[in-house]
Every structure is written in C-alpha cells, then in structure tokens.
Amino acid sequence: MxxxxxxxxxxxxxxxxxxxxxxxxxxxxxxxxxxxxxxxxxxxxxxxxxxxxxxxxxVETKFGESTINERMISNLAQKESIAQACSEYITDGDCIYIDSGSTTYQIAKYIKNRKNLTVVTNSIPVISELMTSDVELVIIGGKIRKNEQSVVTYDYLFNFDELNILKAFVCASGITIEKGISDYNLEEAITRKKMIERSKFVYVAADSSKFGKDVTINIAPLNKVDYLITDDEIDSTFIRSFKKAGSHLVVKKVE
CATH class of the missing domain: 1.10.10 (Arc Repressor Mutant, subunit A)
Structure with missing residues (x-):
C-alpha cells in the first residue's frame, strides 16, 4: 500500500x-x-x-458539512459496498434518480451496462461518470453549488411535476428513528424532498457514520423510505432499533 x-x-x-x-x-x-x-x-x-x-x-469538521471532495475519500470502501448493493435494485428499463453525494455517486460506476436506463440527477460527478455510457441522462436545472458539485433547484426553475421516477437513490447526513433522514443544506433538502415525492420507491444510501445523527434540516420520516442501505460497521443497537421500527435496513458487508 x-x-x-x-x-x-x-x-x-x-x-x-x-x-x-x-x-x-x-x-x-x-x-x-x-x-x-x-x-x-x-x-x-x-x-x-x-x-x-x-x-x-x-479532527471533526467545525462547521456543519464537510466538502464533497473530503467525503469522496472518507469511508470509501463502505460507500463502494453500499453503492454495489444499491445497483442490485436497478434493472434494465428503469427510470431512476441519483442524488448528489459521495455515496450515491459510487452507484454510477456499477450501472453503466444497464440497458434502456434513464438517470435523472443533480450531481455533476454522476453526469461525468455516465457521460460515455449508453445511459440516458437528465440533469435537473437550477443553481450550481460549486463546493458540492451539485445543482439545487426550485419550483419556478424546474417543473418537478413532469418527472415520473420509479426509484430514487438519495443520501443523508443524519438518520434517526425518531426524525428520519436529515441534511445540513436547506436547498439540497428541498430537492431531495421533491424527488422523494415524485418517486415510487425510495432508497437511502448512507454509510454507518450517519446513523444516530439528527442534523440541521429534516428531509423525510422513515415511513417515506422503502430501504435504508448501509455498511456492516453500523452499531448493532441501531440494527435492533430499526428492525423494531419496521424499517427495511439492508446491511452490506464491506469486502
């Protein structure tokens, strides 16, 4: 090494x-x-x-969320395992949403050979990863957050009602049973809320460090989430708690 x-x-x-x-x-x-x-x-x-x-x-980040570049290298093995697990839920012909985030970005690496796949995203790294593939790409319009390499949008900038998403893969900075999923940035949270509303199935892809945290902005309660996909570093107390709450928690072993 x-x-x-x-x-x-x-x-x-x-x-x-x-x-x-x-x-x-x-x-x-x-x-x-x-x-x-x-x-x-x-x-x-x-x-x-x-x-x-x-x-x-x-050394913890002093003010809120770390940058996308920092998160791209942290917990990388866990994020790749989570992304691979997420890709197993994606089949030929799907129309999916891939959220901006370091974990959801990894999903793009595993779906390049899917046939007739449409990916809606607000992630510039996801677009770059899939640009040379046969995947149909739709990027939502709006304001670019340069430090996150993402696009955040509002109703007057982008017509969400025209979207018909089968599966949404979203990320979160915090996950608790009581409050559900949360994030640091209001604009990102608004976009995620909209995509959750427009999707038939919702998958949250988040590494184990996000569990037990309730951060600034609430996105959705757990009853709006179909699957939570994480890594096997998750504390066993969380596993028991989420099972009691009836949540579909998928724990992926890190290779």
Whole structure:
C-alpha cells in the first residue's frame, strides 16, 4: 500500500471509529510503528487527525458539512459496498434518480451496462461518470453549488411535476428513528424532498457514520423510505432499533 493510500485509510478508519489506539492501527494496516508514526505526523500537520495519549482521533469538521471532495475519500470502501448493493435494485428499463453525494455517486460506476436506463440527477460527478455510457441522462436545472458539485433547484426553475421516477437513490447526513433522514443544506433538502415525492420507491444510501445523527434540516420520516442501505460497521443497537421500527435496513458487508 502506498503512503497516500495508507493515510487515506487511516482517515477512513477514524471517521468511523473516531478514536483508535496506535496498536489497533498497526494491526489493521499491517505496518510497523515507525511507519505509522510517519503517517500520523503528516496527517496531524495537515489538520486531519489529532494525537492523543496512546492513539489518535479524527479532527471533526467545525462547521456543519464537510466538502464533497473530503467525503469522496472518507469511508470509501463502505460507500463502494453500499453503492454495489444499491445497483442490485436497478434493472434494465428503469427510470431512476441519483442524488448528489459521495455515496450515491459510487452507484454510477456499477450501472453503466444497464440497458434502456434513464438517470435523472443533480450531481455533476454522476453526469461525468455516465457521460460515455449508453445511459440516458437528465440533469435537473437550477443553481450550481460549486463546493458540492451539485445543482439545487426550485419550483419556478424546474417543473418537478413532469418527472415520473420509479426509484430514487438519495443520501443523508443524519438518520434517526425518531426524525428520519436529515441534511445540513436547506436547498439540497428541498430537492431531495421533491424527488422523494415524485418517486415510487425510495432508497437511502448512507454509510454507518450517519446513523444516530439528527442534523440541521429534516428531509423525510422513515415511513417515506422503502430501504435504508448501509455498511456492516453500523452499531448493532441501531440494527435492533430499526428492525423494531419496521424499517427495511439492508446491511452490506464491506469486502
């Protein structure tokens, strides 16, 4: 594993576990203490992690949501597994919506060979990923959020009523049984609410770090969601709670 790959993996692990001992990291990465210390020093100088007694911890984003570029590399293995699971629900001839987000973006990589597939999206990275495929692409019109590489829209800019979506794959920054799914940005939340209303089936693709969080803007209660798809790092207490609530929780093993 190259140093940059190893450092990204350290950040991914800490994003999930928040705090890890040095011995835990050396075992997980199969590296020497000296090698790990060099990586830790570089990541500490970059402001991504913080040293504590006997270990390290993640440096949390101080104000709300991290950027799309940061999220594209965090929890990458989990997001790829979730995306692959989502792709299994997509069949030839579907008309689907793929939300802007680092997890939903990964779905695009697994559906390029679907036949007669139409993808409606507000994600510029999704458009770029599918541009050379045979997938029919529809991008919603509106204002571009440059730091999210997404398009947010309003009724007076885009006629949502003309859309007839079979399956919507949306992301969320927070998921709780009591409040459902939530996000940091009002404009993104409005777009997601509209797409949920226009879709027959709704799938939420979110890595396990999003569970137990209720962030700024409510998007939808769980009774508006057909499937929650996440990774096997999810705490077992959440699994039991969501089963009791009658939610369809799909846990994908990370390879």
């Amino acid at each position: 190259f140093p940059l790959e190893r450092q990204n993996k350290i950040v991914e692990l800490l994003t999930v576990h928040k705090v890890l001992k040095i011995s835990e990291l050396t075992n997980r990465l199969q590296v020497s203490v000296d090698t790990l210390r060099r990586d830790v020093n570089l990541l500490t100088k970059a402001g991504k992690i913080e040293k504590i007694y006997g270990g390290v911890k993640i």
